[in-house]
Amino acid sequence: MSDQSAPIIQLSNVCKSYGNIDVLRGVSLSVRRGEVTCVLGDNGAGKSTLISIIAGLVRHDKGIYAVDGEAVEFGSPRDALNRGISAVYQTLALVPLLPIWRNFFLGSEIKKGVGPFQRLDVKTMKEQTQENLLRMGIRVPDLDRPIGTLSGGQRQVVAIARAIHFGARVLILDEPTAALGVTQSGLVLKYIVAAAREQGTGVIFITHNPHHAYMVGDHFVVLARGEVETDAPRADLSLEDLMFHMAGGAGLDALKHELERKMPAGAAVAGTAAA
Amino acid sequence: MSTAMNKAELLPAEPKLVQNFSWKKILKRPEAGALGGAILVFALFFVVAPPLRQVDALTTVFYESATIGIPAVAVSMLMIGGEFDLSAGVAVTTSSLAASMFTLTLGGNLWFGILFALFLSLGIGWLNGFLFVRTGLHSFLVTLSTFLMLQGLNLALTKLITGGVATGDISTLPGYASAHAVFASTLKFDGMSLSVAILYWIFFVLLATWVLLRTGLGNWIFAVGGQGDSARAVGVPVRKVKILLFMIVGFSAWFLGMHMLLMYDTVQSGGGVGNELLYIAASVVGGCLMTGGYGSAVGAALGALIFGMSTEGVIYADWDPDWFLFFVGATLLAATVVNTWIRVRASKGK
Numbered sequence: 001m002s003d004q005s006a007p008i009i010q011l012s013n014v015c016k017s018y019g020n021i022d023v024l025r026g027v028s029l030s031v032r033r034g035e036v037t038c039v040l041g042d043n044g045a046g047k048s049t050l051i052s053i054i055a056g057l058v059r060h061d062k063g064i065y066a067v068d069g070e071a072v073e074f075g076s077p078r079d080a081l082n083r084g085i086s087a088v089y090q091t092l093a094l095v096p097l098l099p100i101w102r103n104f105f106l107g108s109e110i111k112k113g114v115g116p117f118q119r120l121d122v123k124t125m126k127e128q129t130q131e132n133l134l135r136m137g138i139r140v141p142d143l144d145r146p147i148g149t150l151s152g153g154q155r156q157v158v159a160i161a162r163a164i165h166f167g168a169r170v171l172i173l174d175e176p177t178a179a180l181g182v183t184q185s186g187l188v189l190k191y192i193v194a195a196a197r198e199q200g201t202g203v204i205f206i207t208h209n210p211h212h213a214y215m216v217g218d219h220f221v222v223l224a225r226g227e228v229e230t231d232a233p234r235a236d237l238s239l240e241d242l243m244f245h246m247a248g249g250a251g252l253d254a255l256k257h258e259l260e261r262k263m264p265a266g267a268a269v270a271g272t273a274a275a
Numbered sequence: 276m277s278t279a280m281n282k283a284e285l286l287p288a289e290p291k292l293v294q295n296f297s298w299k300k301i302l303k304r305p306e307a308g309a310l311g312g313a314i315l316v317f318a319l320f321f322v323v324a325p326p327l328r329q330v331d332a333l334t335t336v337f338y339e340s341a342t343i344g345i346p347a348v349a350v351s352m353l354m355i356g357g358e359f360d361l362s363a364g365v366a367v368t369t370s371s372l373a374a375s376m377f378t379l380t381l382g383g384n385l386w387f388g389i390l391f392a393l394f395l396s397l398g399i400g401w402l403n404g405f406l407f408v409r410t411g412l413h414s415f416l417v418t419l420s421t422f423l424m425l426q427g428l429n430l431a432l433t434k435l436i437t438g439g440v441a442t443g444d445i446s447t448l449p450g451y452a453s454a455h456a457v458f459a460s461t462l463k464f465d466g467m468s469l470s471v472a473i474l475y476w477i478f479f480v481l482l483a484t485w486v487l488l489r490t491g492l493g494n495w496i497f498a499v500g501g502q503g504d505s506a507r508a509v510g511v512p513v514r515k516v517k518i519l520l521f522m523i524v525g526f527s528a529w530f531l532g533m534h535m536l537l538m539y540d541t542v543q544s545g546g547g548v549g550n551e552l553l554y555i556a557a558s559v560v561g562g563c564l565m566t567g568g569y570g571s572a573v574g575a576a577l578g579a580l581i582f583g584m585s586t587e588g589v590i591y592a593d594w595d596p597d598w599f600l601f602f603v604g605a606t607l608l609a610a611t612v613v614n615t616w617i618r619v620r621a622s623k624g625k
Binding site: 098 | 485489490491493494495497498501502504505506508509510511564568569
């Protein structure tokens with residue numbers, strides 16, 4: 001899409017090990033303005049370590065992590081936030097019983113008045129919340145409703161919108177559709193696309209659902225055992241290719257071959273078809 | 276929800292931020308149950324206790340309510356912040372004792388004792404909060420410990436200093452007149468006398484309501500009680516907020532302690548035990564959730580009013596005063612059932 005623009009985030013040959021276990025081995029990745037980069041991989045492939053590094057939760061051991069072309073070492077998520085890199089985790093950082101507008105501005109409340117009479121600017125906060133919600137296609141007649149009354153997808157979208165409202169240039173979304181049904185996932189995916197295309201946010205979308213990834217992704221990175229197994233733009237990859245790489249790529253072929261030798265032909269075919 | 280997918284369909288109507296009056300909205304407020312309860316209890320005693328229909332009796336009811344209500348306001352804020360304080364009842368006595376014995380022993384102006392008691396009470400609140408965030412224990416456990424320790428200190432130190440179970444009379448000390456005027460005066464309007472404690476109580480309820488609903492701190496209090504981890508993730512200083520809430524309870528204990536001291540001039544060292552549960556009960560009747568993140572100061576005030584009416588109503592109805600606690604228990608049970616029912620409906624958006 002906008003491959004020519006300079007990447008906001010660029011990881012080159014990033015490595016991370018815990019003790020003598022290499023969790024990430026030479027991972028390279030770039031995130032550009034208005035582009036959705038999907039990071040896929042099986043459990044234990046290194047996805048969460050990768051996002052923890054990008055979000056400033058852990059430091060990488062080797063390689064270069066550059067933001068706007070400048071190498072960085074984040075000490076805390078706050079450092080990452082200050083550079084406009086914001087992670088939205090599954091727990092969402094929302095308080096279910098708190099009204100929608102209060103949740104939206106929690107920790108960054110807008111105030112008016114001076115000294116001891118300083119108070120919340122309720123009107124402005126409600127207006128801005130409503131504006132943000134409408135922009136993402138959520139219509140709530142009463143912003144005083146506890147946010148827990150919104151659907152799972154809507155809550156996810158509110159959390160994403162909040163990150164963008166407070167200056168996120170790069171959004172890291174950790175399995176945002178994992179716990180959601182089909183319609184709810186659709187709502188979130190739609191908003192991910194809107195965030196990238198309309199607001200120019202760079203999005204890192206972590207998922208293990210290739211269908212969801214292929215619907216919104218511009219660029220796909222498949223991780224396997226801490227290494228980049230595939231790194232391709234949308235143009236070079238079909239959904240089938242993506243699913244093939246997700247399922248284990250070349251390793252799966254070897255497994256299939258092996259199973260075919262050990263089992264009667266019919267059973268092996270049925271087994272792989274089900275997988 | 277499928278229609279929500281199409282943005283164009285969603286945008287036609289202008290967003291309405293105008294809040295319309297509706298009974299549903301009133302019923303969804305945390306204090307709705309307490310308001311209903313207060314009306315019922317008042318109606319009951321209005322019928323069975325004819326003397327309660329007089330203005331004098333009503334001011335007595337309000338005074339009784341204020342003595343529960345002043346600490347209950349602070350306790351309700353603490354409960355919204357997700358914590359308990361079992362030491363609040365004896366902390367009131369601790370504060371009275373401290374002010375009284377400090378001045379009687381060291382001499383000088385009573386106001387020095389009052390100031391000393393203020394620092395002590397805030398310090399006890401801070402200690403509760405500090406122990407809570409440091410140990411990671413449940414606040415119930417931490418404040419149960421401080422409750423027992425304070426109770427022991429109240430009795431032991433009073434005996435050590437005065438040789439008895441009560442402090443001496445403070446009414447002859449310098450500064451007594453002005454302190455009495457501030458904390459325990461009685462205002463007269465048209466032959467009606469009103470304790471200043473009632474006015475302070477109303478002021479504290481209004482102040483707490485304003486803080487909770489209209490300041491950033493209030494937003495944080497609801498958030499730390501509702502889901503502390505989420506609040507921390509968006510930059511709310513969870514530990515500081517909790518310590519501050521314990522200190523607010525300390526302040527309220529001091530304030531009531533000073534009123535009691537200047538009202539009766541002497542202090543019984545064993546007093547206050549059991550009141551902490553009344554403060555918690557008033558908050559819960561008023562809509563505070565045991566798990567935090569929900570409730571209101573006005574609700575706690577209505578809860579205190581219910582208990583005030585019950586205390587006086589039982590007396591005016593010529594019943595055995597022992598019935599009071601039965602009443603408190605029954606009200607607590609009824610109110611929590613109603614509140615839970617309302618909240619379940621509210622959280623479903625009905």
